[in-house]
Amino acid sequence: MSILSEIEMRKAIERRDKSFDGLFFYGVITTGIFCLPSCSARPAKHENIRFFLSVEAAMTAGFRPCKRCYPVNGSSQIEKLIEVARYIEVHLDEKMTLPSLGEIAGLSPSRLQKVFKKTFGVSPKVYQDAVRMRHFKHSLKKGDGVTDAIYSAGFGSISRVYGESTRNIGMTPKVYRAGGAGEVINYACRNTALGFMMMAATDKGICSVQFADNESALLSLLRAEFPKAELIISASQKAPELDIWMEALDQHLSQGAPRPDLPLDMRGTAFQIKVWQFLLSIKEGEVLSYGEVAEQVDNPKAARAVGTACGKNPIGVLIPCHRVLRSDGGLGGYRWGLERKRTLLDKERRKRSQ
Numbered sequence: 001m002s003i004l005s006e007i008e009m010r011k012a013i014e015r016r017d018k019s020f021d022g023l024f025f026y027g028v029i030t031t032g033i034f035c036l037p038s039c040s041a042r043p044a045k046h047e048n049i050r051f052f053l054s055v056e057a058a059m060t061a062g063f064r065p066c067k068r069c070y071p072v073n074g075s076s077q078i079e080k081l082i083e084v085a086r087y088i089e090v091h092l093d094e095k096m097t098l099p100s101l102g103e104i105a106g107l108s109p110s111r112l113q114k115v116f117k118k119t120f121g122v123s124p125k126v127y128q129d130a131v132r133m134r135h136f137k138h139s140l141k142k143g144d145g146v147t148d149a150i151y152s153a154g155f156g157s158i159s160r161v162y163g164e165s166t167r168n169i170g171m172t173p174k175v176y177r178a179g180g181a182g183e184v185i186n187y188a189c190r191n192t193a194l195g196f197m198m199m200a201a202t203d204k205g206i207c208s209v210q211f212a213d214n215e216s217a218l219l220s221l222l223r224a225e226f227p228k229a230e231l232i233i234s235a236s237q238k239a240p241e242l243d244i245w246m247e248a249l250d251q252h253l254s255q256g257a258p259r260p261d262l263p264l265d266m267r268g269t270a271f272q273i274k275v276w277q278f279l280l281s282i283k284e285g286e287v288l289s290y291g292e293v294a295e296q297v298d299n300p301k302a303a304r305a306v307g308t309a310c311g312k313n314p315i316g317v318l319i320p321c322h323r324v325l326r327s328d329g330g331l332g333g334y335r336w337g338l339e340r341k342r343t344l345l346d347k348e349r350r351k352r353s354q
């Protein structure tokens, strides 16, 4: 399948072109529903449309299937399952239980868990978190304050906002190679304890955190990584979450606040993503060697490949590749210069021994 551009997808929706059904899906952020390109629903505003390459991707972003075009292949229970998804959305602030959801679908709790996951690619719990995240972003965009947005999205506290399940697993290498074609990436810069930093984010989460001497160097790094994406400097009203994330990371770097658990949109090969995901589990103050990481990702001989994957880490500090050293304790390399690696490690060691 060739990679569709955003323009092609928009045109397919305008024509309600059946030949594109299954090639992509589109969600409407104001309704939270996703559709086939041919859906007869009335057209949504340009800026409210989001594109997805799979049902799973749409559900992971907190959208539920349309009942008019049924974008999900399916089991005879599909209507019931969509009801369950709807129930989750309208009861976001409630603690959800599998038995109560099962009742709606007329299924046992374990059966519901299985069928939901098989049909939609995500569990009911992951879907609930995703819907909360979508509501959260939406109310921030409307201009609600952060605290209001947190509670109205059904999150009990700020620490719940950036849970594990909102982390994106990353795109396929094929899409990645397209250089972000058809995507909008928001970015912002600021000076931090590690020098100038640029953070960039897609709709799914942070896709890049880099350090350099000045803003123009940072912009060329981002451009090299996503040559085909539309890069937009963040205006608060367009990407308010980016500002909050920058602030959180800056506080971590400058004031020793805990490393914020922010949603990440990792782009890389399957192996790189596996390594980066593993790096997320290394705790502050701990270090591992490239060989040890290789063992942990089930590939003991891949120490060198792990080193390369660390060197290609696009999301500095948040994916803590600085915690991986040579087996003799040497610093190894660091994409943003050994001085920054040393600073980060010293700080974490000191904090740990306090």
Ligand SMILES: [Zn+2]
Pocket: 034, 035, 036, 039, 040, 041, 066, 067, 068, 069, 070
């Ligand atoms: Zn539809």
